[in-house]
């Protein structure tokens with residue numbers, strides 16, 4: 001890279017992530033950045049992260065380093081904005097409640113440590129990672145980098161994200177309690193249904209399915225190791241299906257996901273794939289990187305080494 005090719009540094013900040021923690025972190029970070037030129041943009045509502053990133057990428061063909069500051073929802077939006085713009089590289093400062101992106105891509109979870117290595121490595125070659133692309137029957141399209149999933153987990157994630165209680169529980173660092181509440185509540189109402197997957201041309205049918213998760217990296221749900229064998233650089237997804245089990249056993253297996261112990265149960269199936277169609281007999285909710293997007297059916301495909309991240 002020549003001097004002219006040095007990346008322009010741009011921050012996109014979600015000031016609302018983790019109930020304002022993100023904005024407090026940014027105030028600290030900006031003091032550290034006093035000698036470096038940069039531009040900064042703040043999101044105001046859902047999807048601003050993607051729209052701001054896309055506008056910047058389209059406007060400027062100079063190499064850009066866009067640093068997302070916020071939670072998993074923020075990095076999800078920013079990456080959606082820059083996919084297919086190879087002159088844009090991504091960096092990330094974790095300032096949300098879940099931190100699955102930081103865990104899954106081996107980034108420090110401490111924002112101050114993150115800014116130090118971003119400053120140090122901002123003009124070095126980026127590491128290229130896989131992403132997934134999805135298309136639903138309703139016509140929604142987009143990208144994901146952590147995981148996409150349908151069924152019980154997507155319903156919990158939608159209920160939790162929309163919950164008003166999450167805001168004030170986040171302010172006392174107990175935001176995750178909201179999800180535990182909805183797990184127990186929905187457990188009594190949820191009706192598992194038949195899932196048909198077509199994975200790289202091969203059909204697989206699962207009756208009484210609770211959920212399917214298609215993972216690019218290991219973590220989801222704020223630190224649960226749903227896909228211990230997923231690797232975001234291997235050109236494949238790791239698929240996890242949980243089916244045919246009682247509510248009590250689901251709770252037990254659910255807890256074992258925190259250390260990846262769920263794979264030993266016969267009701268949990270796990271294998272790799274690149275191109276997958278997902279159909280449930282009764283439509284169920286779908287999340288992409290923990291954000292509610294639509295309902296089934298939908299189709300996903302791996303995009304190997306399709307975006308660059310500054311990584312230590």
Ligand SMILES: Nc1ncnc2c1ncn2[C@@H]1O[C@H](COP(=O)(O)OP(=O)(O)OP(=O)(O)O)[C@@H](O)[C@H]1O
Pocket residue numbers: 014015016017018019043044045046047048070071072073074075077095096097098099100290291
């Ligand atoms: N200024 C804003 N005010 C309110 N919501 C915003 C604002 N900017 C962005 N958002 C929305 O906030 C939502 C949550 O953001 P994000 O996921 O980054 O934080 P979080 O929920 O605290 O963290 P995590 O997803 O890691 O648990 C996103 O869906 C995003 O679209």
